[in-house]
Amino acid sequence: xxxxxxxxxxxxxxxxxxxxxxxxxxxxxxxxxxxxxxxxxxxxxxxxxxxxxxxxxxxxxxxxxxxxxxxxxxxxxxxxxxxxxxxxxxxxxxxxxxxxxxxxxxxxxxxxxxxxxxxxxxxxxxxxxxxxxxxxxxxxxxxxxx
Numbered sequence: 001x002x003x004x005x006x007x008x009x010x011x012x013x014x015x016x017x018x019x020x021x022x023x024x025x026x027x028x029x030x031x032x033x034x035x036x037x038x039x040x041x042x043x044x045x046x047x048x049x050x051x052x053x054x055x056x057x058x059x060x061x062x063x064x065x066x067x068x069x070x071x072x073x074x075x076x077x078x079x080x081x082x083x084x085x086x087x088x089x090x091x092x093x094x095x096x097x098x099x100x101x102x103x104x105x106x107x108x109x110x111x112x113x114x115x116x117x118x119x120x121x122x123x124x125x126x127x128x129x130x131x132x133x134x135x136x137x138x139x140x141x142x143x144x145x146x
Contacts, residue, residue: 002030003038003082003115005125006046011142013051013061013069019142026124026141031076040082040114044070046107082114091117099132112136 004027011023030037047070051061061069073079084092092113095101101109112133115123122137123130130138 001036001038001080001118001120002122002124003040003111003118003120004030004043005111005123005127005130006043006050007126008124008141009039009043009047009073010050011126013047014057016057022142027073031073031079034078036078036080037076038080038082038115038118038120039073040111041084042107042110042114044081080118082118082120084110084114085117088113088117095133099134101132105129105132109133 008023008026011017011020012027014020017023048063048066050056051066052063054060074081092110095113095116096106096109099105099109099112108127108129111123112130114120115136116133120136122139124139124141126140126142130136
């Protein structure tokens with residue numbers, strides 16, 4: 001299963017982002033393919049914080065726009081929201097230890113652990129920091145389209 005990281009969600013939502021059309025097309029392609037794909041809940045929360053931030057955008061997205069966008073994504077029948085259930089903590093701690101993660105990279109470890117817990121084999125992201133999680137295939141679909 002493929003999972004989608006926060007940055008691709010932001011690029012797909014904000015038209016002023018570089019590669020907006022490509023990101024939007026990648027996510028739409030996943031949704032339309034019928035293949036199971038996932039979005040970690042943490043990425044949706046982070047997405048909401050980024051696109052509504054007034055120091056990042058001249059006109060930040062409204063809470064309603066965020067809700068509408070997330071609803072549009074979650075309407076895809078093949079989407080699985082990757083929630084952090086109680087056994088997740090053990091997977092998270094193991095992921096942090098195995099990758100020797102500290103400080104800001106803990107947020108990436110949280111996403112990687114959610115992927116691991118839910119059986120994700122590939123993460124689509126524009127972030128290069130995920131290479132430390134050797135068991136997770138990382139791909140930037142904006143540079144090498146699927």
